Amino acid sequence: MRILATVIVGAAFGLAACGSSAGSEPSGDLNIGMSVSTLDNPYFVQFRDGAEAAAQNFGVKLTVTDANNDATKQANQVQSFTGQKMKAIIINPVRSETLGPPVKAAAQLNIPVIAADRSINGAEVAQTLTSDNVTGGKLGAQELAKQLGGKGEVVVLEGTAGTSAARDRSRGFYEGIAAYPDIKVVAEQRADFHRAKGMQAMTQLIQRHPDITGVFAENDEMALGAVQALGPKARQVKVVGFDGTPEGIKAVQAGTLAATVAQQPRLLGWQAVDGAIKAARGQIIAKSVAIPVKVATKENAREFWTF
Known part of the structure; x- marks a missing residue:
């Protein structure tokens, strides 16, 4: 798979939804598995929501699992996705250094892996998507x-x-x-x-x-x-x-x-699905993507009002 160097995504969530090209052709039977480190954290709930919105927009099936901050449980979830022959796997790691073996197993079956919010050590992934x-x-x-x-x-x-x-x-x-x-x-x-x-x-x-x-x-x-x-x-x-x-x-x-x-967790989730779809199709994707961050203070807090 060909890859590009680091890119920085600066668009707002809504612009990403309009401007992304992953949904420009029917995705049909494309199944993607996503393991989230924990859904007990509001940040990762927003991340999941962005991913689910992208999956619905692009017409793909997204299966989401909660690792409950258990690295062993997450490794098992990734192995299960591989056994189900998902077309791509998105992982928000519990721990960066414990996922090498299951990611390598996925690679042997040509299943691309997207690392989201945290990197994965010990194995090559198709893309690492994190906030800066x-x-x-x-x-x-x-x-x-x-x-x-x-x-x-x-x-x-x-x-x-x-x-x-x-x-x-x-x-x-x-x-x-x-x-x-x-x-x-x-x-x-x-x-x-x-x-x-x-x-x-x-x-x-x-x-x-x-x-x-x-x-x-x-x-x-x-x-x-x-x-x-x-x-x-x-x-x-x-x-x-x-x-x-x-x-x-x-x-x-x-x-x-x-x-x-x-951060922009919904955009992060959206971009993770976008990258997973492109990787599953063998399209060129960036090796790493950085989502910009911005300081929220009392003076500008309303800019971040998403609830």
């Missing part, structure tokens, strides 16, 4: 620094270990915050992109570091958990999240979240 997480981390650092007036003590709530999203957002944040010598990162704690774990981690962090003035959370669920733990201090301690989920945007508008780095 490194840039998003930098934007989060810059916005937090702006909210803090360039000085203060901050903590970081980290996402699931072994995921490219957590790694890249962390990398971007630390690269960005390095430009502000008067801001000190006093602690990091993993909370696995989960709200309850974010609340628990934040409760522990504020006990150990009562003078913190800022928080960078690598997704909105952890950020919202941090807000719960901070209670009345949530408006004093600036919390910046990542994802731009409906609840995250509402919290930004309410002033409990200082900002969130907004």
Whole structure:
């Protein structure tokens, strides 16, 4: 299969629906399997919704499974899709490094695999489609620094270990915050992109570091958990999240979240199906696609109103 270099998708979701060419010819009996890391996260619900909208638009059958954040379960789901001889498989990985064997098995049957939101290590895929997480981390650092007036003590709530999203957002944040010598990162704690774990981690962090003035959370669920733990201090301690989920945007508008780095999960889902259809037909597709991100603040939050 021929592939192109990285491209950046900058269109809004609606424009993607109008401008994509995957649906320009009948797709007939084209069946696509999609394994989502978890549907317990609003971000991935939006991702699924975008994929289902694309499947309906292009006239393909999309089978969606929920891995429930279980890497072994997801590997089994991918193996099942391969056994069913799906024409293409979309994977939103639980962990980037555990899917090599089932992806290689799919490749042996010429079933293209699209990695969505997170990369897959240990096997070649037809396309990796992600938000620009490194840039998003930098934007989060810059916005937090702006909210803090360039000085203060901050903590970081980290996402699931072994995921490219957590790694890249962390990398971007630390690269960005390095430009502000008067801001000190006093602690990091993993909370696995989960709200309850974010609340628990934040409760522990504020006990150990009562003078913190800022928080960078690598997704909105952890950020919202941090807000719960901070209670009345949530408006004093600036919390910046990542994802731009409906609840995250509402919290930004309410002033409990200082900002969130907004992704476009519906566009991500749509583009994943578009890429899967083209790959199944043997068309030329980009090896990697980056979906731009943008900081949502109280001033511009209405731009992200999708609920």
